[in-house]
Amino acid sequence: MKFDDEPLVPGENLPFRAGHDSPGRLERVLRAGAFVVTAEVAPPDSADPEEVYTRAALFDGYVDAINATDGSGANCHMSSVGMCSLLTRRGYAMVMQVSARDRNRIAIQGDVLGASAMGVSNILCLTGDSVGVGDHPEAKPVFDLDCISMLDMVRGMRDKEQFLSGRKLTSAPRVFLGAAANPFGPPLDYRPLRLAKKVAAGAQFVQTQYCFDIEIFRNYMSVVRDMGIHEQVFVLAGVGPLASAKSAEWIRSNVPGVHIPEHIIHRLAGADKQKDEGVNICVEMIQQIGEIEGVHGVHIMAFKQEHRVAEIVTRSGVLAGRELWHPGIGRDVDPAIH
Amino acid sequence: MYRMRRWSVRNARWLKSLYHGIEKTLTLCHPLFKRIGYRRLDKTFLVVEKLTKGVLIDSQSCGQCIVGFTGLSCPMNCPKTMRNGPCGGVRADGKCEVIPEMDCVWVMAWEGNQQTEEKEYPIQFVQPALDNQLIGTSAWLREVRIRKAVDHEI
Numbered sequence: 001m002k003f004d005d006e007p008l009v010p011g012e013n014l015p016f017r018a019g020h021d022s023p024g025r026l027e028r029v030l031r032a033g034a035f036v037v038t039a040e041v042a043p044p045d046s047a048d049p050e051e052v053y054t055r056a057a058l059f060d061g062y063v064d065a066i067n068a069t070d071g072s073g074a075n076c077h078m079s080s081v082g083m084c085s086l087l088t089r090r091g092y093a094m095v096m097q098v099s100a101r102d103r104n105r106i107a108i109q110g111d112v113l114g115a116s117a118m119g120v121s122n123i124l125c126l127t128g129d130s131v132g133v134g135d136h137p138e139a140k141p142v143f144d145l146d147c148i149s150m151l152d153m154v155r156g157m158r159d160k161e162q163f164l165s166g167r168k169l170t171s172a173p174r175v176f177l178g179a180a181a182n183p184f185g186p187p188l189d190y191r192p193l194r195l196a197k198k199v200a201a202g203a204q205f206v207q208t209q210y211c212f213d214i215e216i217f218r219n220y221m222s223v224v225r226d227m228g229i230h231e232q233v234f235v236l237a238g239v240g241p242l243a244s245a246k247s248a249e250w251i252r253s254n255v256p257g258v259h260i261p262e263h264i265i266h267r268l269a270g271a272d273k274q275k276d277e278g279v280n281i282c283v284e285m286i287q288q289i290g291e292i293e294g295v296h297g298v299h300i301m302a303f304k305q306e307h308r309v310a311e312i313v314t315r316s317g318v319l320a321g322r323e324l325w326h327p328g329i330g331r332d333v334d335p336a337i338h
Numbered sequence: 339m340y341r342m343r344r345w346s347v348r349n350a351r352w353l354k355s356l357y358h359g360i361e362k363t364l365t366l367c368h369p370l371f372k373r374i375g376y377r378r379l380d381k382t383f384l385v386v387e388k389l390t391k392g393v394l395i396d397s398q399s400c401g402q403c404i405v406g407f408t409g410l411s412c413p414m415n416c417p418k419t420m421r422n423g424p425c426g427g428v429r430a431d432g433k434c435e436v437i438p439e440m441d442c443v444w445v446m447a448w449e450g451n452q453q454t455e456e457k458e459y460p461i462q463f464v465q466p467a468l469d470n471q472l473i474g475t476s477a478w479l480r481e482v483r484i485r486k487a488v489d490h491e492i
Binding site for chain 2: 100101105127128129130132133141143144145146147148149152153164180181182185186187189190193194196197200201209256257259
């Protein structure tokens with residue numbers, strides 16, 4: 001989606017609008033009422049910026065914003081602040097994930113200021129997986145904050161223009177605040193209240209855990225609507241293609257918080273081309289999610305299948321003819337020169 | 339200890355009344371505490387808390403007790419020391435992501451909260467980040483000082 005006040009230099013944000021908290025594209029598009037698509041870029045195990053650009057370019061024209069994960073699954077990769085710094089230079093709307101697992105309040109507040117200075121307009125606050133599930137289980141888990149106290153802290157930096165200590169900032173980070181939500185984890189009846197609490201702590205958008213069980217998600221959204229929370233927060237439902245029945249089984253038993261119902265695994269196991277069936281399931285899931293009232297978009301986590309995101313978005317039809325911004329759209333400037 | 343913790347959550351309603359009763363009584367003792375000196379009393383109270391809360395709810399003595407909000411489930415037993423609710427990693431059977439043989443402390447907190455008679459669930463209160471300087475000090479004495487707003491006198 002292109003706005004009439006697009007900046008001429010790709011690395012710059014949009015001009016501020018009254019009633020908005022950030023100059024970013026994600027908040028603009030959400031507040032404009034579009035059904036938003038975001039996706040997760042795979043962080044490289046490398047110091048080469050070209051790898052980041054190549055991975056992000058896979059989504060050009062198909063997503064409104066890109067999430068940079070922060071050591072997801074407690075595995076070591078390029079930092080989210082580093083990836084965001086590179087990609088915001090090219091004009092991408094970045095969602096910087098910040099996990100409480102690896103950094104304390106001093107480090108996180110510093111990163112928020114640094115990222116904001118680099119043009120990051122969206123911060124997603126997470127508690128983070130435990131170090132035990134990752135590739136460095138011997139590491140010291142930090143957890144100085146949890147996602148809610150982190151949300152509250154970053155909101156304070158933005159709105160009260162001060163650090164958690166009360167010390168004043170000379171310029172506040174203008175960021176749109178996000179959180180994760182898992183409607184599929186116990187206690188199920190508490191999950192809508194958990195969302196309400198995140199909103200109370202400052203969350204303006206949430207991206208959910210993988211949705212494979214549409215019934216649980218429908219029930220969750222129905223309670224969310226009854227509580228009126230869908231009018232206070234933008235909900236982006238998490239989706240993604242499963243590679244095979246075997247990998248679905250593996251995810252189910254090894255990735256914390258992912259719920260995959262039996263019938264999905266059966267369907268994959270019975271398919272000739274399991275990878276394609278995984279994409280079919282994902283497309284259908286997006287279409288069903290799109291019909292649920294109070295859902296404002298989808299967040300695609302296509303782990304190791306990032307090249308199929310374009311196909312998934314196209315086939316699901318959720319863009320409804322909307323042309324999405326990407327570097328170089330509508331102009332002949334080579335984004336690489338910036 | 340773990341079995342005791344479970345028992346306490348199941349009996350959260352009356353234990354919480356008892357807890358509030360203790361707090362009120364202690365608040366009445368403020369003039370006495372002030373005369374003796376709060377700092378001098380801290381170690382004694384910490385021992386008493388370890389013997390009571392430690393046994394009943396597996397308290398980890400963080401010095402800023404919030405079990406009144408968590409259905410008497412001590413959040414410091416969460417391996418991620420989450421003080422604002424369950425993470426997304428809770429297992430399908432309600433067990434902890436990190437310690438599979440332990441019930442998630444927040445699944446227990448929700449159980450305890452459902453017994454509450456208050457209109458708003460106390461679990462919904464947004465808790466600030468932990469003050470690491472208070473770990474290993476008496477939470478009860480701190481509560482009294484907050485109630486009497488005499489923090490500056492300690």
